Amino acid sequence: MTETPAMQRWIIEAEIMPKQGVNDPQGEAVLSGLRSLAFDGTRRVRVGKLIRVEVTAGSEGEALAEGTRMCERLLANPVIEEFVVSAAAIG
Amino acid sequence: MTMPANSPRVGVISFPGSNGDHDALNALQMDVGLHTRMIDYRETDLSEFDAIILPGGFSYGDALRCGAIARFSPVMEPLRAFVDAGKPVLGICNGFQILCEAHLLPGALLRNATLRFHCHWTHIRIETSGTAWTANLSAGDVLRLPVAHGEGAYFASDELVEQLEVNGQIVARYCDAAGNVSEDANANGSVASIAAVANDRGNVVGLMPHPERATNDLIGGADGLRLLRGLLSMAEARA
Numbered sequence: 001m002t003e004t005p006a007m008q009r010w011i012i013e014a015e016i017m018p019k020q021g022v023n024d025p026q027g028e029a030v031l032s033g034l035r036s037l038a039f040d041g042t043r044r045v046r047v048g049k050l051i052r053v054e055v056t057a058g059s060e061g062e063a064l065a066e067g068t069r070m071c072e073r074l075l076a077n078p079v080i081e082e083f084v085v086s087a088a089a090i091g
Numbered sequence: 092m093t094m095p096a097n098s099p100r101v102g103v104i105s106f107p108g109s110n111g112d113h114d115a116l117n118a119l120q121m122d123v124g125l126h127t128r129m130i131d132y133r134e135t136d137l138s139e140f141d142a143i144i145l146p147g148g149f150s151y152g153d154a155l156r157c158g159a160i161a162r163f164s165p166v167m168e169p170l171r172a173f174v175d176a177g178k179p180v181l182g183i184c185n186g187f188q189i190l191c192e193a194h195l196l197p198g199a200l201l202r203n204a205t206l207r208f209h210c211h212w213t214h215i216r217i218e219t220s221g222t223a224w225t226a227n228l229s230a231g232d233v234l235r236l237p238v239a240h241g242e243g244a245y246f247a248s249d250e251l252v253e254q255l256e257v258n259g260q261i262v263a264r265y266c267d268a269a270g271n272v273s274e275d276a277n278a279n280g281s282v283a284s285i286a287a288v289a290n291d292r293g294n295v296v297g298l299m300p301h302p303e304r305a306t307n308d309l310i311g312g313a314d315g316l317r318l319l320r321g322l323l324s325m326a327e328a329r330a
Contacts, residue, residue, distance in 0.1 A: 022246060023280060025206050077156055077192070079199040080246055 007056050009091045012067035016076045016083045017048035051075050054090075063087035099141035099325055102130040104170075104186075106161045111147030111183060115303040119144075122306035123319045132164040142179040142223075142322055143170065145186025147239065147301060157200060157242045158188035167193060179223035179325065180295045184240055187287075187297030196290055196297045197255065198247035204280025208241040212312070213278065213300060215286045216266040219259045222293040227317075227324045233270040234263075234314040236300035238279075243299045245281040245288070252283050262287035262296055 018024045024046050031045040053070065057063040067085035076083040101119050105112040112129060119127045130137070137143065151160035161167075174180055174195055182190040190196040203209055217225055217232040247255065255261050264284040265277045277284040279299075287298040302315030 021248070023201060023204060023244065025202055025204050025280070029206055074159065075155070077159070077199055079191075079248075080201060 007058055008089055010055050010057050010060070010063040010087045011090055012053045012055055012063055012070070013086045013088075014051045014053070014067055014071050014075050014083050015048065015086075016051065016071070016081050017046055019080060019082050022080050048081075057087075060087050060089070098124070098126050099322055100126045100128070100139055101142045101144065101322060102128055102137065102140040103144045103146055104130045104132060104166055105146070106132045106148070106150035106164060106189075108150040108152055109146050109148035109185070111185070111301065111303060114301070115144050115146045115183065118303040118306040118315065118319060119322075122313075122316060123322065125322055130166060132161070132166050134166050135169050137166075137169045137173050140173070140178075141325065142181070143173060144303075145180070145182040145189055146303070147184030147186060150185055150189060153242075156188075156192065157185060158190075158192040161185075161189045162193040171195070174290070174295055177292060177294050179322075181224050182295075182297040183301055183303065184238075184243070184299060187299055188242065190295060190297045195295050196288055197251055197260070198245055198282075198285075198288060200242050200299075201244040201246050201280075202242050203240070203244050203278075205278070208239075209243065209279055210239045211237065211278075213238050213286075214266050214268055214270070214276065215263040215300060216270045216272065217263050218261045219289075221259050222262055222289045222296050223325070224296045224298075224318060224321050225262060227321045231270065232317070233266060233268070234300075234302075234305075234317060235268070235312050236302055236305050236315055237311070238300045239304075240279070240299060243279040243281070245285040245299070247282055247285075252285075255285075255288060256283075258291055260289045260291060260293075261285055262289050263298065 026047040027045040305312040305315035
């Protein structure tokens with residue numbers, strides 16, 4: 001007998017960053033700000049975004065796969081951005 | 092202005108947040124002399140049109156990325172068929188961003204390297220007459236047009252830029268008044284100074300500067316007409 005996995009609520013987090021080699025003028029501006037504040041050890045800054053999506057899914061793998069598809073199709077632009085997806089159960 | 096009977100019908104798509112739609116419509120009607128009509132973003136029948144323009148602005152408030160949400164407008168499916176049929180489509184500024192997000196043009200537009208909104212006149216050098224929109228111009232022609240963008244830095248990987256170059260898909264580059272391409276003239280930090288690109292078939296062009304805002308000397312310049320009048324030669328070709 002196969003058990004259908006119980007549906008559960010998950011928070012998917014998509015961390016989206018500019019790809020290597022893509023100019024990030026925001027990161028450069030933040031870097032010069034940090035240096036102005038005497039954070040002298042600061043070497044490099046990249047600015048990206050974090051998107052949280054609440055979904056219902058049967059397992060962590062399912063939630064992660066869903067998040068990856070969301071990034072590929074809308075949340076990230078693969079020409080200029082790369083992403084990492086994570087999922088945590090809630091409720 | 093009287094319109095030739097065989098004047099092509101050009102549609103301008105108005106998305107929520109477009110702000111260059113009326114500029115484009117007025118320029119085409121009053122200064123070029125074409126039959127035009129505004130296309131609502133929910134329309135799905137584009138069969139009456141010979142050419143379509145996606146105007147500038149801030150569609151959907153630039154949510155997520157410029158142009159990323161406009162891509163889901165109902166009008167985009169028939170637009171894709173319009174493109175597949177080889178008909179001419181021009182994306183200006185936000186229209187360029189939308190066409191990139193919809194994968195109808197290669198590459199992407201990034202924040203200006205200066206992080207500032209750029210609103211000034213610039214020069215572009217036409218690189219090819221091999222597209223639907225530059226057929227009546229010659230490579231080397233210099234146009235003076237205004238820009239108004241925050242995310243206008245064209246980006247493509249090195250391999251893609253090389254491929255665009257080989258295929259003649261680089262349509263225009265930022266330059267000085269004499270037509271020299273330099274980093275100084277490339278104010279927004281575009282890769283290879285690219286101001287306009289075409290798809291591989293040459294019927295879709297995306298352009299960051301605004302030809303529709305340079306169609307009369309009364310508003311500072313008329314070089315935009317040299318580009319938009321290409322639509323009239325399309326009509327002659329049909330006649």
